[in-house]
Amino acid sequence: MERTFVMLKPDAVQRGLVGEIVQRFERRGLKIVAMKLLQMSTEFAHKHYEVHVGKPFFEGLIKYITSGPVVALVLEGANAIEVARATMGATHPAKAAPGTIRADFSLEMGRNLVHGSDGSDTAAFEIGLWFGEQELVDYGRSVDPWIFE
Ligand code: DAT
Ligand code: MG
Numbered sequence: 001m002e003r004t005f006v007m008l009k010p011d012a013v014q015r016g017l018v019g020e021i022v023q024r025f026e027r028r029g030l031k032i033v034a035m036k037l038l039q040m041s042t043e044f045a046h047k048h049y050e051v052h053v054g055k056p057f058f059e060g061l062i063k064y065i066t067s068g069p070v071v072a073l074v075l076e077g078a079n080a081i082e083v084a085r086a087t088m089g090a091t092h093p094a095k096a097a098p099g100t101i102r103a104d105f106s107l108e109m110g111r112n113l114v115h116g117s118d119g120s121d122t123a124a125f126e127i128g129l130w131f132g133e134q135e136l137v138d139y140g141r142s143v144d145p146w147i148f149e
Pocket of ligand 2: 116118
């Protein structure tokens with residue numbers, strides 16, 4: 001089963017949207033296999049967003065993402081990477097489809113509440129960056145046969 005990395009950004013924590021956002025992924029059927037709250041150091045944020053180093057929005061992104069605690073999760077399920085990103089909506093909330101997290105709760109690209117891995121290589125890199133092997137919990141759910149064929 002596929003795994004993806006999702007992060008609830010500082011605005012999600014500050015605005016009291018952690019439960020609401022996590023619930024959307026849970027209801028979709030994705031299984032939480034790891035979860036923690038922490039505040040990123042600048043150095044760690046640079047590693048997480050290394051693909052964006054040098055872009056005009058990079059410094060603002062680092063300042064925002066390190067401005068308060070975030071909630072980091074690993075979600076598991078069929079097509080978890082694609083499904084998590086579809087549940088989040090487009091990067092710019094104004095372009096995100098109604099019903100997605102970003103469209104329903106945000107307005108600006110620089111305050112778009114959530115991060116999700118964008119491919120299998122990125123997911124593997126981000127899961128490894130954020131979590132140790134012992135933090136990823138392997139367990140089954142009794143509802144799994146009602147979610148997975
Ligand atoms: P996503 O978060 O949808 O994967 P991304 O990886 O391209 O999008 O960018 C990471 C974050 O950086 C994104 O959530 C918001 C911010 N960002 C991206 N492009 C931006 C831009 N042109 N101006 C301002 N912020 C931007
Ligand atoms: Mg991205």
